[in-house]
Amino acid sequence: xxxxxxxxxxxxxxxxxxxxxxxxxxxxxxxxxxxxxxxxxxxxxxxxxxxxxxxxxxxxxxxxxxxxxxxxxxxxxxxxxxxxxxxxxxxxxxxxx
Amino acid sequence: xxxxxxxxxxxxxxxxxxxxxxxxxxxxxxxxxxxxxxxxxxxxxxxxxxxxxxxxxxxxxxxxxxxxxxxxxxxxxxxxxxxxxxxxxxxxxxxxxxxxxxxxxxxxxxxxxxxxxxxxxxxxxxxxxxxxxxxxxxxxxxxxxxxxxxxxxxxxxxxxxxxxxxxxxxxxxxxxxxxxxxxxxxxxxxxxxxxxxxxxxxxxxxxxxxxxxxxxxxxxxxxxxxxxxxxxxxxxxxxxxxxxxxxxxxxxxxxxxxxxxxxxxxxxxxxxxxxxxxxxxxxxxxxxxxxxxxxxxxxxxxxxxxxxxxxxxxxxxxxxxxxxxxxxxxxxxxxxxxxxxxxxxxxxxxxxxxxxxxxxxxxxxxxxxxxxxxxxxxxxxxxxxxxxxxxxxxxxxxxxxxxxxxxxxxxxxxxxxxxxxxxxxxxxxxxxxxxxxxxxxxxxxxxxxxxxxxxxxxxxxxxxxxxxxxxxxxxxxxxxxxxxxxxxxxxxxxxxxxxxxxxxxxxxxxxxxxxxxxxxxxxxxxxxxxxxxxxxxxxxxxxxxxxxxxxxxxxxxxxxxxxx
Numbered sequence: 001x002x003x004x005x006x007x008x009x010x011x012x013x014x015x016x017x018x019x020x021x022x023x024x025x026x027x028x029x030x031x032x033x034x035x036x037x038x039x040x041x042x043x044x045x046x047x048x049x050x051x052x053x054x055x056x057x058x059x060x061x062x063x064x065x066x067x068x069x070x071x072x073x074x075x076x077x078x079x080x081x082x083x084x085x086x087x088x089x090x091x092x093x094x095x096x097x
Numbered sequence: 098x099x100x101x102x103x104x105x106x107x108x109x110x111x112x113x114x115x116x117x118x119x120x121x122x123x124x125x126x127x128x129x130x131x132x133x134x135x136x137x138x139x140x141x142x143x144x145x146x147x148x149x150x151x152x153x154x155x156x157x158x159x160x161x162x163x164x165x166x167x168x169x170x171x172x173x174x175x176x177x178x179x180x181x182x183x184x185x186x187x188x189x190x191x192x193x194x195x196x197x198x199x200x201x202x203x204x205x206x207x208x209x210x211x212x213x214x215x216x217x218x219x220x221x222x223x224x225x226x227x228x229x230x231x232x233x234x235x236x237x238x239x240x241x242x243x244x245x246x247x248x249x250x251x252x253x254x255x256x257x258x259x260x261x262x263x264x265x266x267x268x269x270x271x272x273x274x275x276x277x278x279x280x281x282x283x284x285x286x287x288x289x290x291x292x293x294x295x296x297x298x299x300x301x302x303x304x305x306x307x308x309x310x311x312x313x314x315x316x317x318x319x320x321x322x323x324x325x326x327x328x329x330x331x332x333x334x335x336x337x338x339x340x341x342x343x344x345x346x347x348x349x350x351x352x353x354x355x356x357x358x359x360x361x362x363x364x365x366x367x368x369x370x371x372x373x374x375x376x377x378x379x380x381x382x383x384x385x386x387x388x389x390x391x392x393x394x395x396x397x398x399x400x401x402x403x404x405x406x407x408x409x410x411x412x413x414x415x416x417x418x419x420x421x422x423x424x425x426x427x428x429x430x431x432x433x434x435x436x437x438x439x440x441x442x443x444x445x446x447x448x449x450x451x452x453x454x455x456x457x458x459x460x461x462x463x464x465x466x467x468x469x470x471x472x473x474x475x476x477x478x479x480x481x482x483x484x485x486x487x488x489x490x491x492x493x494x495x496x497x498x499x500x501x502x503x504x505x506x507x508x509x510x511x512x513x514x515x516x517x518x519x520x521x522x523x524x525x526x527x528x529x530x531x532x533x534x535x536x537x538x539x540x541x542x543x544x545x546x547x548x549x550x551x552x553x554x555x556x557x558x559x560x561x562x563x564x565x566x567x568x569x570x571x572x573x574x575x576x577x578x579x580x581x582x583x584x585x586x587x588x589x590x591x592x593x594x595x596x597x598x599x600x601x602x603x604x605x606x607x608x609x610x611x612x613x614x615x616x617x618x619x620x621x622x623x624x625x626x627x628x629x630x631x632x633x634x635x636x637x638x639x640x641x642x643x644x645x646x647x648x649x650x651x652x653x654x655x656x657x658x659x660x661x
Contacts, residue, residue, distance in 0.1 A: 027380075049335040053380030056429055060379050085384065086403035086425035089436075 042073030314507030315341025373428030412446025415586025
């Protein structure tokens with residue numbers, strides 16, 4: 001299961017599992033955002049390569065108009081995936097609070 | 098059969114037409130032919146001037162006129178006109194005078210120049226109760242449609258609905274089969290680009306293998322000897338179906354081309370990345386390890402785009418170092434700044450293990466992933482055996498771990514090992530040769546940094562096994578070979594005796610160390626202790642060469658001592 005919705009202060013909150021089955025749903029939501037968007041991933045339990053593809057596609061689109069995705073609240077497990085896939089070099093990751 | 102409405106006018110000709118429809122509909126043909134067949138039969142049986150079948154498109158909520166004799170195809174909302182009304186109510190609508198019915202849409206007539214008088218409209222419902230389409234017949238010869246025509250038309254409609262569904266299913270099957278064939282072809286192309294034999298690089302043991310998953314996966318690997326050294330590639334494209342299979346093949350071709358043209362590692366990595374970034378879909382990328390091994394300097398320089406972990410097993414320490422990727426996956430974005438490459442110093446016996454995530458993420462039936470720790474444990478305990486054997490051990494362990502859980506992703510292993518430091522010398526098969534054996538062993542330990550704490554048990558075992566050979570060896574070639582190999586955390590030892598009868602000291606019974614001293618014989622105790630001091634004591638006899646070989650290994654890793 002995956003929920004993705006607009007939270008307070010324009011932050012997008014994503015929770016659950018972002019796998020191949022949920023990728024289209026997440027992409028549909030993220031296709032609507034613009035500018036610089038903070039994605040709260042504290043509740044994101046799992047991400048597959050299909051999920052990374054969704055974030056990548058969104059990042060490319062936003063960067064095309066001087067915006068970007070900023071990831072906040074990343075768990076150590078998620079951080080490992082970003083580091084091991086080199087995706088930490090593609091996204092601004094807010095330090096854990 | 099619906100027998101509520103009697104049908105007194107069913108002529109032999111009508112019956113023949115309906116039976117003709119049934120027969121025609123049972124034959125496999127395409128949708129257009131089938132619909133034309135139904136409409137022609139309906140016209141004949143109902144003595145109608147024209148007929149048409151609207152197909153229902155549930156995705157768009159539209160009715161599609163695929164066949165109408167003399168009228169081109171059109172799409173209308175599934176609520177429009179008499180056909181729409183029938184689709185909504187799913188009941189037969191019999192209109193004797195269309196221009197008096199508000200639901201009738203006269204535009205079709207205006208466009209075609211035809212004049213519709215009366216019309217019978219029937220829903221086509223499949224056996225699961227889903228609406229498939231709507232059939233219409235117009236202008237009955239010499240009058241209007243009556244209750245008898247309705248019954249007849251309903252029978253035809255039922256035939257038509259079933260046949261329609263069958264044709265659609267057949268088409269879906271054909272489409273599925275076509276997809277499967279295309280996928281198979283793409284996989285064949287992908288697999289055919291894998292090296293069929295490993296290049297021979299003196300002083301190195303190379304092994305690569307890829308086991309494709311049934312449906313998906315985009316793994317590739319390559320080993321290309323070039324001027325700069327051996328190029329080693331492991332790639333994994335994201336996604337499912339044909340696209341990843343084709344994109345890794347594309348990447349592999351680009352890399353081969355780049356290195357053949359003399360590109361250095363960074364140039365090849367950067368250019369292939371940027372080219373892939375320009376051609377791959379926005380949400381696709383390829384994780385890839387690209388390394389260049391110089392077999393003269395033993396430096397293994399690599400860039401890794403999101404491909405990790407990269408495991409480096411050190412023979413000297415027995416430790417496994419896990420390296421991170423140097424960059425993001427290939428094709429994710431054009432490269433602005435490429436971080437420095439990483440260079441591994443390949444010492445004798447060192448191995449680099451590159452495994453696709455199909456290994457690390459292989460799940461058992463409980464959803465547990467195979468993980469990195471298991472690979473490291475096998476690598477550390479493997480020692481100086483061949484990389485083909487190490488790959489087989491890892492694959493067997495993954496299979497055991499899976500307990501029958503299906504392979505979801507491609508599984509690819511690329512193993513690169515530098516030959517271990519070895520030394521061998523022949524010694525006279527005489528007890529007074531022992532000091533020379535000990536000197537040889539000590540020198541090997543010192544030269545290759547083997548833990549000196551291992552020297553005593555190794556010497557003990559060598560002495561015991563050597564003296565056994567002296568004692569039981571028959572006259573012949575009076576030499577014994579002592580071979581040493583540096584392995585992770587220790588040493589591999591083999592003594593080979595030539596031109597002898599088989600005699601396996603490892604089968605000697607254990608000495609009974611509980612007997613009182615006066616009952617104990619000196620024999621047997623040496624082997625008894627050897628078995629406890631060293632690991633993997635093995636005897637092999639080759640009858641053709643009358644050759645007896647006894648080997649063991651000794652490692653300082655305390656975790657390994659427990660089971661010995």
